[in-house]
Amino acid sequence: MKKIFNIAIAAALSASATAQNGKENIDKLCGCFEVTFKYAETFSTDKDYKFHDREKIQGVTELALPIVNTNKRVVIQHLLVVGNGMVVKHWREDWTYENPVQWNYKGDKVWEKVTLNKNDIKGKWSQSVWEVTDAPRYQGSAPWQLVNGHTIWENTVDAPLPRREYTKRSDYNILNRTNRLVIKNDGYDHIQDNKKVLRADGADKIIVEEKGLNLYEKADEADCEAAAKYWEEHKGFWTAVQQEWDKVLSAKSTIKLVDGNDLMNTLFKLADDWKAKTLTVANVNTTVAEILAKHIQ
Numbered sequence: 001m002k003k004i005f006n007i008a009i010a011a012a013l014s015a016s017a018t019a020q021n022g023k024e025n026i027d028k029l030c031g032c033f034e035v036t037f038k039y040a041e042t043f044s045t046d047k048d049y050k051f052h053d054r055e056k057i058q059g060v061t062e063l064a065l066p067i068v069n070t071n072k073r074v075v076i077q078h079l080l081v082v083g084n085g086m087v088v089k090h091w092r093e094d095w096t097y098e099n100p101v102q103w104n105y106k107g108d109k110v111w112e113k114v115t116l117n118k119n120d121i122k123g124k125w126s127q128s129v130w131e132v133t134d135a136p137r138y139q140g141s142a143p144w145q146l147v148n149g150h151t152i153w154e155n156t157v158d159a160p161l162p163r164r165e166y167t168k169r170s171d172y173n174i175l176n177r178t179n180r181l182v183i184k185n186d187g188y189d190h191i192q193d194n195k196k197v198l199r200a201d202g203a204d205k206i207i208v209e210e211k212g213l214n215l216y217e218k219a220d221e222a223d224c225e226a227a228a229k230y231w232e233e234h235k236g237f238w239t240a241v242q243q244e245w246d247k248v249l250s251a252k253s254t255i256k257l258v259d260g261n262d263l264m265n266t267l268f269k270l271a272d273d274w275k276a277k278t279l280t281v282a283n284v285n286t287t288v289a290e291i292l293a294k295h296i297q
Contacts, residue, residue, distance in 0.1 A: 022125050022144030025151055025183050026074045026095045027066075032224035033187055033216040035060045039164070041196075044208040051208070055164065061219060062090065063227035067235070072097040077238075079227035087230035089238065089271070091137070092130040099126035103136050103249070105158045107173055107199050109257040111136050113249070127155065127179075133264050134238070134245050135257055138177070151183040158197075172196040172207045190214040237274035240284040241267060244292055256297040263295040 036058040041051045061081040068075035078090035098121045103111045126141040140155035156178040161169060174197040182189040192212030198205045231238075248255065257263070270287065273279040279287065 021097065021123065022153070023071060023074070023097070025144050025153070025181075026076075026125065027069075028183050029093075029181070029188060029216075030064050030066045030074075030076055032219045032221050032227075033062050033064065034219045034223075035062045035217075036213075036215040038213045038215075039192075039210060041208050041210050045206070046208075049208060061223050061227075062216075063224035063231075064216075065228070065231055067231075077231065079224075079230060081224060081227050085226040087227050089132055089230075089234070089268075091132060092134060094126075094128040094130070096126045096128070098122060098124060099128075099141065102126065102139050102141065103128070105136075105138055105160060105174075107158075109160065109260070111255050111257075113253045116141070125153065127153070129159075130245075131260070131264075133260065133267050134241050135260060135263070136249075136255070140179070152180055154178065154180040169196075172198045174199045174204070187216040187218045190216065233275050234271050236281065237271050237279070237284060240288050244285060244288045247289070248292060248296055252296075258295050258297060260295070263291070266291055 036056070037060070038054070038056045040054040044051070063079045063081070065077045065079060066074055067077050074095040076093045076095070078092065080088040080090045082088060098118075100116050100118070100121060102114050102116055104114055106112050121141055124141040124143045126139060128139040129137045131137055138157045138159035140157035142153055142155040144151060144153050146152075156176065159175045159177050160166065161173070161175055176195040176197050178193040180189075180191040180193075182191060190213075192210070192214075194210040194212060196207045196210060198207055267288075270279055270284075270291075274284065
């Protein structure tokens, strides 16, 4: 009887672990939030380095909308509400449980596909972060953990320069980012410990370290109504963009992005055409595929 009891307990614990594999934490990343972004450079070994000004942006409203939500995959589209209800399509994050495929950033707008060992992804969720054009940015895997009473997900990965600096800086070309997500009762914190790296001739030089703190506090859903409306009006177009990107990433082992600014301007113009119904379901995928082909090597 004791043996049977122990087996039953083990089975129950196993089922509980499966049910609580972190999906419940990813669900908490969804919703309407007031967001504050703060960044400060903290340390450089170069005594002549001139630290750049600290940045703080607050009072931003952001909808994190789950456009796919299953037990092993969650796709969250971020939409900013700025000014008088104007909406800007922001970044996208895909969460996949025990994901064997990872796109690693190599620098110079080049990403390389790698296949991970089963043991390396067991119990882990990958977070794939995509540009506003749905182009890749960075991807990494880690388990959700309870540490000192805090529920966290943490990963370190190479990425391109952040949008806040990619037109301003040429002294580094890799952002080695440690991303830590900390779940809270009223939202979550995205804590970053970043290294700004100059990668050249196979060697890395850390130019400066940086601390980032993005605070997501739950807001009234009514504050995000404009964002929800935008997505309803444009989701057919952006779904086609994601579909065509998926085809490219499935077919290639490496990609190089060419003129990302032109790609962004072109796609956002097409999104307007979609809303105006001058771009239709019949030709949207073909049109997007032709545009991606011009910007991907």
